[in-house]
Amino acid sequence: MNKEMFLKMFKNQKYIEQLKQIPQKFNVKHNDEENVTEITIYGVIGGSWFSDSFSANDIDKALNEAGDNDIIINLNSPGGDAFDGISIFNRLKRHNGKVTIHVDGWACSAASIIAMAGDKVVMELGSMMMIHEAGSLVWGTKTDMRKEADVLDELEEGVIDIYMTKSNESRENIREKVDAETWFSAKSALDIGFANVAVGVEDEPEIENVAPVNKENILKDLQNILGPYQQKDKEPEQPAAAKRKGFFF
Secondary structure, eight states: OOHHHHHTTOSOOTTHHHHHTOOOEEEEEEETTTTEEEEEEESOBOTTTOSSOBOHHHHHHHHHHHTTOEEEEEEEEOOBOHHHHHHHHHHHHTOSSOEEEEEEEEEETHHHHHHTTOSEEEEOTTOEEEEOOOOOOOOSOHHHHHHHHHHHHHHHHHHHHHHHTTOOSOHHHHHHHHHHTEEEEHHHHHHHTSOSEETTOOOOOOOOOOOOOOHHHHHHHHHHHHHHHHHHHSOOOOOHHHHHHHHTO
16 A cells, blocks of 8 residues: 555545655654654554555664663654554553654644653644544455454554543543544644643643632621721710610610
């Protein structure tokens, strides 16, 4: 399968020409002085499906060489092989160092799975993320196709498990977004919990949960505070006898 055939599986064809232009690039730089390894992941994922791509084996080799270094990943990919994406996610989650993922342009399909492995996920300015149903190419009988559909159902449950490690929405909502093929702007990815930072989006101040206001208690507290001052402003009290005299008119 080539990149063009793979992209035809997307329901929304609006961004296909842009996704086609993503260069194929896999690069690793180790900085042992700062204990940081930077990995650039651009292009299609999955050596078993695509002739021009990178695979989970490439990531495993890079992480083995990195030792306990913190990892910075520059990600820009239309996706590719789901199982390679899952393997890369799990390999990154097991890494001892901190993993920071910068979505430089696109994190679609299998690339969105990789993005979930970041301890910190940064959606750069203008970047987008996409999640969708798993797809497959099947040649065979109706029985073969039904079996493949069952496999895809199970695969999607596992992928939703991965999305739920970061999402702040319900599992059912995420499943609906997967079925519909949902594209997220940087801000939308931040809002749903897939990203920790969206460059260019101002952070809103956090509001702590406050207990409901009890007006009666507030009034009592104010009366206790103001009581002594209110007494000073009152006219002098009359003698007790005078008060009784007026009372028994």
